[in-house]
């Protein structure tokens with residue numbers, strides 16, 4: 001029996017400061033997903049970007065930066081749906097409708113809300129609190145089965161699943177009405193109106209760590225400058241950041257992974273992903289290394305080699321702003337056609353708006 005291909009969906013923040021954690025945790029998975037997903041849908045989440053302080057004059061540029069990075073990394077608009085969240089109004093409407101089944105307390109307990117609200121100097125917006133509901137709407141609008149993300153998104157995926165389950169329980173499918181095309185289900189989601197999605201977290205590199213403070217994740221806003229390897233960093237900068245990576249004071253150096261060795265584990269994992277090898281194979285290969293210096297050089301070189309072609313393609317793609325807008329507009333048309341069907345089902349189930357005409 002042939003497995004039904006999953007609908008894949010993931011969203012990414014608009015910024016030109018995409019880092020190695022985003023690349024390994026998410027972008028590489030997106031590229032693999034475009035040949036597995038039917039469809040694979042990737043969204044640049046400009047609406048999410050407005051939930052914290054931001055510069056309106058820069059937002060569109062940052063969307064173009066991210067679009068160009070994704071294309072340079074290997075996304076092909078012919079094999080996936082790539083679009084800007086703000087171009088598809090169905091996300092915002094579904095977000096509002098889903099708030100009716102979202103417990104306020106659950107939103108207030110989210111780690112990201114607590115961390116980000118603590119660091120807001122001017123305004124903690126209601127949008128920051130509702131962020132996970134909009135994220136749920138992003139995914140549920142496409143009845144996606146699979147959501148490729150890094151480990152840091154696990155909590156958001158849980159609340160998304162909870163919202164879908166609550167919606168399905170509160171507004172069950174009415175058989176024989178044509179309502180609720182649950183979209184085919186390759187093993188997840190039950191048969192409610194909305195599909196309950198699964199996360200897809202990579203086995204290695206799910207949480208790439210800051211090179212200077214390896215107990216923390218590499219992050220656009222929360223990491224250190226020297227510990228964050230940007231995809232668009234110059235090769236010399238990348239090499240230097242790895243050379244200065246914090247390891248540990250084991251003497252003699254111990255080149256193995258372990259919870260007690262976050263810095264070394266991080267470097268071994270990154271090298272494994274870059275080489276397409278297992279961390280165990282990398283440990284074996286390093287058995288004769290003289291110390292942590294060899295590991296740092298090897299991983300720096302591997303990352304430079306991986307990113308050089310991406311950076312070259314980026315420069316050419318980013319220069320064509322109209323071309324990027326055209327890609328996003330075509331992607332939004334495809335996305336809207338899917339989301340519109342889900343929205344019609346959701347409105348019908350919730351009794352919102354006029355009744356659906358027969359056959360509509």
Ligand code: AQP
Nearest residue numbers: 012013021022025026149150206207208218219220221
């Ligand atoms: N350190 C990481 N390791 C593995 N995966 C990661 N991701 C983020 N950091 C790591 C994954 O990247 C995807 C896209 O993330 P995003 O750009 O939408 O924003 P984010 O998750 O909020 O990334 P940052 O850099 O950590 O931003 P800030 O500093 O704003 O919190 C997601 O799938 C994420 O899991």
